[in-house]
Structures are given as structure tokens and as C-alpha cells.
Amino acid sequence: MRKVDLCLSSEGAEVILATSSDEKHPPENIIDGNPETFWTTTGMFPQEFIVCFHRLVRIERLVIRSYFVRTLKIEKSTAKEPVDFEQWIERDLVHTEGQLQNEEIMARDDHATYLRFIITSAFDHIAAVYSISAEGVAVSDLS
């Protein structure tokens, strides 16, 4: 099985929900493979988005590139529909003035069909997420 970045629109991933959206900085920017584009939050926290893989995947490593994110919660689901999310990871990020936050999370071969990212607090009024990459393998298609 080929190890790939599962969190790319070119790999079939899709952002199916985001709580805020500026037309100029839509949530699709998170998975477009372009390191320069980003999604902005546009108001009060919490803010969240849900990534759908359209298949069951096994994740080994997650990397989140962001700015001004303070507390990040990640939930996962292995259901066919975006339901039954369970708490997976919670991180307090460090503010890195003038450079992107690059948060690496080692997963223990966790399975998911959906990931839900919840930004519960930020270091400023507005936060940005540039990319999420999820290294791993596709396990099976959803029938």
C-alpha cells in the first residue's frame, strides 16, 4: 500500500463543512496542496471544519500549518456519514511570532473516514489554517 498525503483534494479529500468562509479564503484552501493559500476564521471562537476522505484511511502522522491558533481539538469518525465523532487529539499550540505554526502529531495508526478540526481559542481575533496533511494509507473504499 502506497503511503500518501491523504488530506489533499487531488487524493479525493473534501472539506464538507466550515463554520466561516471568506470567498477569498475558502476552506478548500486547506487541502488544495498549495502552501500559500489559507482559510481564515471570520469571527468568534470556536470555529471548525470537517474533512471527508470518502474512504477509510489509516493515519500515521498529521501536520497542521496555521497561524494564531491557540487550542485545537481533533475528532474522528469511521462512519459512512459525518456522525459519531469521538474525541481524538487536543493540543495547545505555541504562538510563533512572524512564522507559521507547524504542529506535528504522530498518530498510532488510527482509522478515520472523517476528521473534525475545532479551534476553540486563538491568540488573536482571527486565525488561519494553511494546510493539513495526513500521512497514511487508504484502507478501503466506502461501499
Next chain:
Amino acid sequence: MVKLAAKCILAGDPAVGKTALAQIFRSDGAHFQKNYTLTTGVDLVVKTVPVPDTGDSVELFIFDSAGKELFSEMLDKLWESPNALCLVYDVSSEQSFNNCSKWLEKARAQVPGSSLPGVLVGNKTDLAGRRVVESAQAQAWALEQGLECLETSVKEMENYEAPFRCVAKQFHQLYQEKVEVFHTLV
């Protein structure tokens, strides 16, 4: 086009007209509260304000909390993570103006490390004969504190939308600035 959302806290001494201002704004000038009622806890007014010359708007969540709570711990909870401040005083009350610095300090303490867009509002300009706080005096202090400054008469329905349009515009400006920063990081 973007619709932003901002938590705007209303601050100032009791009876300066915070609730009257929020309610007249909510109802587009239909309701002036003639009888004073002391706000206990918090009232929430939600209203979308367009930002001129853009297709953008800001949905304001206006938190109108009790003015007698300056020193209460409950206020810290209600005021958590504000995006904007509307600081109100009564032009016929020197004390309400003097207390603005305490309200401002308390509001800014909620957002350590980031700026808080804000407007200073002198209300009750209809009480012209009893005015004790001059516009120039308020403007000088507001400038010093980095606040916008204006006057209203909620009773005469004068300028009551201006404070909210002002904070919406400032928050929109702040958003644009943050987006610029996000661009420069890559």
C-alpha cells in the same frame, strides 16, 4: 464578500444609556425605553451591519451587561474574548466619563496581547443645559487611548447607529490587516 462576526461588549457606568442604545439600534429606532430598568446579568442584541464601500458585513453580537458590575467577577466571564468595545458615558455626568478609563482597562485586560477596536460614546446630548463633559475633552482622551469618539442622543434618536457602524468598520479593518499578515507569512 465576507460576513464577519464580532462580539461587541457595551461598557460604562449604570444609567448612561447602554441598554437604551442597544435596544434602539436593535429596533431601528422604534423603541426608546422611557423607564429606566437596571440591567442584571446580560442582554444580547444580534444585528448585521454592512461595511460601506465593500460587499462585506459584520454580524455584531452586542453584549449589554450590567453597569453596576464593574468590579464583579461575573463580568470577566461575560466579557470573555471580546472583538470590539463600545464604551458609553453620559455627557451630563463627569463621574461616568472619569470611570471610562477603568472600564477600558477592564475590557483590554480580556484580550492581552491583541488590540481591541473600540468607540467612546457620549450619550444624552439632549441634556444640553446639563452638559459637563465637553466634546473636545472626550476627543482628546479617546485619541490618547486609540478609540474612535462620537456623541449620541438615544432619546432624540440621533446618531444611534454610528457607534455600531464604527466598531463594525474597525473590526473589518482589523480583519483585512490580519489577512495581509497571513499573506506575508508564506
